[in-house]
Amino acid sequence: MTIGEGEALAGLMDALLPGGAGFPRASATGMAGLLAARLRQADAGVPARLAAAVAAEGVPADGAAWHKAAARLEASEPALFDELRKYAYLTYYEQPDVIAAIRALGFIYNDSPLPAGYPDEPFDPARDGPCRARGRWIATDEVRRVDLGSTGLEKMP
Amino acid sequence: MSGPDHADVLVIGAGASGAINSLVLAEAGLKVVCLDQGGWTEPAQHPHYSRDFQYQRQNRWNPEPEVRRGADDYPVEGGQSHALMWNGVGGSTNVYAALWPRFRPSDFRKGVEHGLAPDWPITYEDLAPFYDEADRLIGVSGLTGDSGMPPRAPYPLGPLPMRASGRAIAAGFERLGWHWWPMPAGIVSENYDGRPACNGCGNCASGCPRGSMAKMSITLWPKALAAGAELRPGARVERIESGADGRATGVVYIDCPSGQRVRQTADVMILAANGVGSPRLLLLSESARHPKGLANANDVVGRYLMHHTLVAAEIWVDAPIDSHVGNSGAVISSEFAETNIARGFVNGFNFNVARIGPAGATAIGSFCNQPAPWGAAHHEWFVRHFGHSFGAFAIGDDLPQAENRITLSATEADGDSLPAAKLHYVPHENDKRMMRYGIERLRELARSVDAFDVTVTDYYEGGVYRTPAWHLLGTCRMGADPESSIVNRWHQSWDVPNLYICDGSSFATGGVVNPTSTVTALALRCARHLAAEFRELRRAAKAA
Numbered sequence: 001m002t003i004g005e006g007e008a009l010a011g012l013m014d015a016l017l018p019g020g021a022g023f024p025r026a027s028a029t030g031m032a033g034l035l036a037a038r039l040r041q042a043d044a045g046v047p048a049r050l051a052a053a054v055a056a057e058g059v060p061a062d063g064a065a066w067h068k069a070a071a072r073l074e075a076s077e078p079a080l081f082d083e084l085r086k087y088a089y090l091t092y093y094e095q096p097d098v099i100a101a102i103r104a105l106g107f108i109y110n111d112s113p114l115p116a117g118y119p120d121e122p123f124d125p126a127r128d129g130p131c132r133a134r135g136r137w138i139a140t141d142e143v144r145r146v147d148l149g150s151t152g153l154e155k156m157p
Numbered sequence: 158m159s160g161p162d163h164a165d166v167l168v169i170g171a172g173a174s175g176a177i178n179s180l181v182l183a184e185a186g187l188k189v190v191c192l193d194q195g196g197w198t199e200p201a202q203h204p205h206y207s208r209d210f211q212y213q214r215q216n217r218w219n220p221e222p223e224v225r226r227g228a229d230d231y232p233v234e235g236g237q238s239h240a241l242m243w244n245g246v247g248g249s250t251n252v253y254a255a256l257w258p259r260f261r262p263s264d265f266r267k268g269v270e271h272g273l274a275p276d277w278p279i280t281y282e283d284l285a286p287f288y289d290e291a292d293r294l295i296g297v298s299g300l301t302g303d304s305g306m307p308p309r310a311p312y313p314l315g316p317l318p319m320r321a322s323g324r325a326i327a328a329g330f331e332r333l334g335w336h337w338w339p340m341p342a343g344i345v346s347e348n349y350d351g352r353p354a355c356n357g358c359g360n361c362a363s364g365c366p367r368g369s370m371a372k373m374s375i376t377l378w379p380k381a382l383a384a385g386a387e388l389r390p391g392a393r394v395e396r397i398e399s400g401a402d403g404r405a406t407g408v409v410y411i412d413c414p415s416g417q418r419v420r421q422t423a424d425v426m427i428l429a430a431n432g433v434g435s436p437r438l439l440l441l442s443e444s445a446r447h448p449k450g451l452a453n454a455n456d457v458v459g460r461y462l463m464h465h466t467l468v469a470a471e472i473w474v475d476a477p478i479d480s481h482v483g484n485s486g487a488v489i490s491s492e493f494a495e496t497n498i499a500r501g502f503v504n505g506f507n508f509n510v511a512r513i514g515p516a517g518a519t520a521i522g523s524f525c526n527q528p529a530p531w532g533a534a535h536h537e538w539f540v541r542h543f544g545h546s547f548g549a550f551a552i553g554d555d556l557p558q559a560e561n562r563i564t565l566s567a568t569e570a571d572g573d574s575l576p577a578a579k580l581h582y583v584p585h586e587n588d589k590r591m592m593r594y595g596i597e598r599l600r601e602l603a604r605s606v607d608a609f610d611v612t613v614t615d616y617y618e619g620g621v622y623r624t625p626a627w628h629l630l631g632t633c634r635m636g637a638d639p640e641s642s643i644v645n646r647w648h649q650s651w652d653v654p655n656l657y658i659c660d661g662s663s664f665a666t667g668g669v670v671n672p673t674s675t676v677t678a679l680a681l682r683c684a685r686h687l688a689a690e691f692r693e694l695r696r697a698a699k700a701a
Contacts, residue, residue, distance in 0.1 A: 021536040038212065067532060085528060086521050090215065093516035094208040102516055107479065107544050109516070110358075114205040114366070117356025118482035120318040123339065123346070125300070128319035130327070135305020135336035135491055140280045143266040146498045153273060153503065153587055 003059050008051035009036055011060055013088045015070035018063065022101050026088065029095035038087045049080055160420035161407060164190040164387075165691065167423035169394050169408065169438065170430035171195075172248020173673055174660045174680040176377040177294070178427050181684035183384035187691060190421060191386060192410055194393035195229030195245025197374060200366030210360055211517035218363045220252040220627070229391075229413075231571035233433060235580035238464055240433060241627035246390055247374030249431065250673070251364040255343035255371055256486040256509060257297050258670040259288055259678075262307060263495060264554070267666050270496060271503040273556050273587065277665045278637040278646040281307065287678040287685075295371045295677060296349045299341035305491040317346045317355060322478040323487040326510045326547050329606035330490055340486035340509070343371035343673065352376065359515060361485040370484075392419070393573055397426065397442040397451050397656070405451070405656045411573050424695045425655045425687065427648075429680070432462065432629030432661040436563045437578045439633070439658075452633070452650040452658070457643055459563040462580070463630040463667040466506065466553035466588045470599035471513065471524045473546045473610040480513045480546050487512055487547065493598065494669050502590040506553030507669040508602070513546045524548040525614040542610065549602055551595030554669050556585040557631050584622050628672050633662035648683045655694060659683045 010027050013035060019025030026032075039046040053073050060066040074081040092098055102109045110116050148154045166182050168175045171193035183189045204213035215224075220241040222230035229244040243251040260281060268276035289310040291297075299312040316339040319327070323339070330337035344355045344365070355369040368375035382388060391413035398406045398420075407422030428435045436459035442451035449456055490508040497505070513524055520539065522528040525548075529538050561582045569577035584592070596613055603611040616624050636642025639651040648663055650656040659680055661672050668675065687694070 016531040017535060018533055019536065020533060021540045023536045023539070041216075070531070082528075085531060086215070087212075089520040089528065090212045090517040093520060094211065098516075102543070105540060105543070106477070107481070109481065111208050112206050112210055113358035113360035113515075114356075117358040118479075119356050120320050120483065123300070123316040123318055128316070128324065128327075128339070129300060130337060131331060133304040134334070135303065135338075136495065137261050137306055137491075138263045138495055139307070140262040140266060140282060143263050143269050145269065146271050146496055146503065148271060148273075148498070148503070151498065151501055151503070151587075153271075 003051050003055045005047040005051045006032065006036065008054045009047060011066040012050060012054065012070055012073070012084060014063070015066040016085060016088050017092050022104055024097050024101070026092055029092065029097050031091045031095055035087055035091045038091060039083065042083060042087065046080065046083060050084060053077060053080070158409070158418045158420055161422045162190070164188045164421065164423040166425045166427060166687070167192070167407065167421055168427045168429060170248060170428070170434065170660065171246045171378070171388060171390070172429060172431065172660070173250055173373055173676050174429035175248065175427070176373040176381055177677055177680040178429060178659060178684045179386040179388070180377055180381035180384060181681065182688055183381055183386035185688035185691070187688070189386040190423070191388045192392035192394055192408070192421070193246055193388070193390050194413065195243070196390040197246045198251055198364070200375070203366035204363050205358060205360050205366055210363065211515055214363055218252065228572060231575070232566065232569045232577035233580050234566045234569045234577050236623070237580060237582045237621060238623060239625040239627065240580065240629060242431060242433065242629070246378060246388065247372050250371060250373045252362065253673060254361050254485045254671070255673070256671040257295070257299070257341040257343045257674045258489055258507070259306065260668040260670060260675050261494060264666055264668040267504070273503055274666045275636060275641065278635055284678050284682065285309070287682040288674065291674065291677040291681050294377070295343045296345040296352060296376070297341055297343055298346040300339045303338045305336045305338065305494070312341065314346045314349060317342055317344060317484050318357065319487070320479065320483045322480050322483065322512050322547055325474055325476065325478045325606065326488045329602055330488070332605045333601065335490055335492040337488050337490045340489045342484055342486055344484050345369050355484060357483045359482045359512065394438060395441070395573070395575060397438065399444070399447065399451060399653060403653060405653050425691065426657065428656065428658045429660045432632045433563055433578045433580065435658055435660055435662045436632040437565065440565050441575060452643055452652045452656060454652050455640055457634070457641065459632050460559045460561070461557035461631040461634055462561040462563060462582055463555050463557055463628070463664065464582060464624050465628050465667050466555045466584060466592050466595070467550055467624050468592045468595045468599065468613070468615050469525055469548060469550045470603060470611055470613045471546055471548050472603045472606060472608045473542055474606050474608055475545070477544050478547070480544055481515045483512050485511050491669070500594055502587045502594065504554035504556070504587070504591065505669055506551045506591060506595050509550045509552055509671070511548045511550065513548050516543055519543050519546070522612070525612040527612045527614070549599055551592070551599060552669060553588070553591045553595065554667050555588045557634070557666065558585055563632050628661065628667065630661045630664040630667045630672060633658045634665045635663045636665060647686050648679070654697070657683060657687065
């Protein structure tokens with residue numbers, strides 16, 4: 001049983017990010033090609049290894065089967081799964097539709113950090129400063145020897 | 158081989174210390190040449206203007222050379238810590254957070270306090286005027302009046318905005334009755350010295366292409382060049398040469414664009430290549446007269462590596478606090494900074510409380526290496542968690558140990574076949590106790606803000622402490638005794654009197670704070686001393 005690298009990657013990324021709570025499923029964002037390129041850049045063999053791992057148990061037929069395939073991958077090849085998950089998450093959260101979903105939660109969220117940034121009100125000592133003086137420091141000529149006897153540290157190299 | 162060109166002062170490394178030394182000494186009228194193996198990073202090369210900025214942080218903007226593997230980098234073999242390093246103009250200020258707290262007076266007196274670490278040969282009072290001067294040069298923002306620290310000159314700029322996240326964090330410390338203070342930052346809160354005020358873009362970790370953060374290639378190097386310093390990027394130093402009189406004569410470097418070897422001589426040399434690069438270069442400079450490496454008759458070069466102890470927590474609260482915006486450092490707490498032997502360990506730690514970052518970083522769990530769940534639960538998790546979190550580091554003063562060290566790799570090399578650095582680091586039992594104590598305090602902090610979720614990490618992976626403590630300290634340490642240190646109170650090598658070593662490697666202990674404020678203060682002090690003493694140093698060199 002074989003499966004194409006693209007098909008395997010699409011199925012797995014939708015298993016990881018199936019959509020919901022106002023967010024699209026991964027494949028609906030058009031991120032598959034970019035994710036594949038990034039995985040190849042990290043390690044040229046990753047897409048093929050993912051496809052082989054999926055095909056080992058038969059080609060998944062539906063979403064539930066893809067979920068099981070992803071779970072098997074996580075258990076059997078955790079490092080490979082971690083790589084897939086990291087790049088899938090990073091790629092997903094830079095997609096325009098996903099950024100729109102974040103904004104729909106009520107956040108101001110730019111496509112990129114600059115140029116706009118996120119200006120805010122200046123520091124206001126009355127509102128933003130500590131309410132009372134705390135903390136202590138030891139002056140240079142007031143540093144004293146501590147007794148290490150109870151710690152056992154003196155005997156350590 | 159071409160050359161030699163001769164300089165009054167040759168600086169190796171164009172990072173924070175190299176920039177300041179070059180600036181001050183060029184302003185003093187000396188001919189200064191600075192070499193750096195890397196190049197300039199232009200503002201447009203930073204990832205801040207791209208949607209893939211979080212992805213770039215994982216590779217070409219990764220702070221670790223072992224991951225980044227850029228042409229300007231050299232490998233750091235060992236796998237025991239995540240060394241933060243940028244090889245290029247500006248050095249690691251291209252990828253740091255510009256948190257700007259100072260050492261405490263007791264940090265310089267650990268020999269007196271417990272004897273498991275040495276005293277510095279200088280005091281806080283020796284360094285305080287240079288901290289103040291460096292703050293003005295860097296453009297440090299902060300709030301004066303911290304009763305947990307010695308009195309100081311006013312900050313040149315007021316604090317950065319606290320934002321909802323900072324206020325939520327502060328509320329937790331207030332409930333606990335613990336010290337807290339707005340985090341001082343080398344980031345300008347108002348327009349300053351031709352630099353625009355920070356606009357809170359939230360991506361400090363990949364440098365600052367606007368120059369709001371003190372990135373030395375933008376903020377200091379133009380001044381140093383205007384003062385007459387000559388900077389040669391793409392100049393990878395192969396070895397420091399020395400004469401029969403024991404003095405350094407100059408260097409041989411590889412001009413990376415042409416591949417040609419060039420000899421550069423100088424009366425005085427300043428090595429400022431960071432806590433890994435400086436010992437590496439000294440070890441690479443071994444010769445028949447210096448069989449253990451230059452300036453290393455006592456076999457201390459590379460030893461006593463410190464990173465700081467580090468444990469961390471990501472803490473989620475019910476209220477949305479926009480944790481993806483603003484500069485990374487929000488609040489500092491020195492509640493546990495001083496030694497209290499009743500805790501079972503010496504030294505102490507600070508809390509650095511940070512904003513977490515954007516959506517991708519939240520999902521991959523970059524703060525504590527604990528990713529969000531996948532599958533149907535992912536999106537509900539994200540809606541509940543994103544924008545609701547802050548991160549807290551407990552950053553502590555690790556004990557310097559001779560076995561924690563930089564050596565030369567026997568198997569790995571850089572692009573010019575120079576042996577790579579090899580790093581060995583294992584925390585002391587004292588450090589482990591401090592980290593365990595710190596984790597419990599982090600959990601207390603989480604409870605104080607009624608966190609609905611918290612993840613904690615001690616950075617152990619497979620039984621190995623793989624700290625992302627980042628800081629590279631102590632490997633050419635300053636001291637009062639030529640037997641146990643590499644440089645004296647003025648950063649002058651005990652063995653090679655016209656060689657100065659001035660960077661994180663000069664630290665005798667690490668303190669409980671991010672080191673760059675102290676690196677810059679030490680660099681200013683070193684440069685002022687050299688400027689005043691240069692004629693005498695040159696006369697002595699010619700007489701020798």
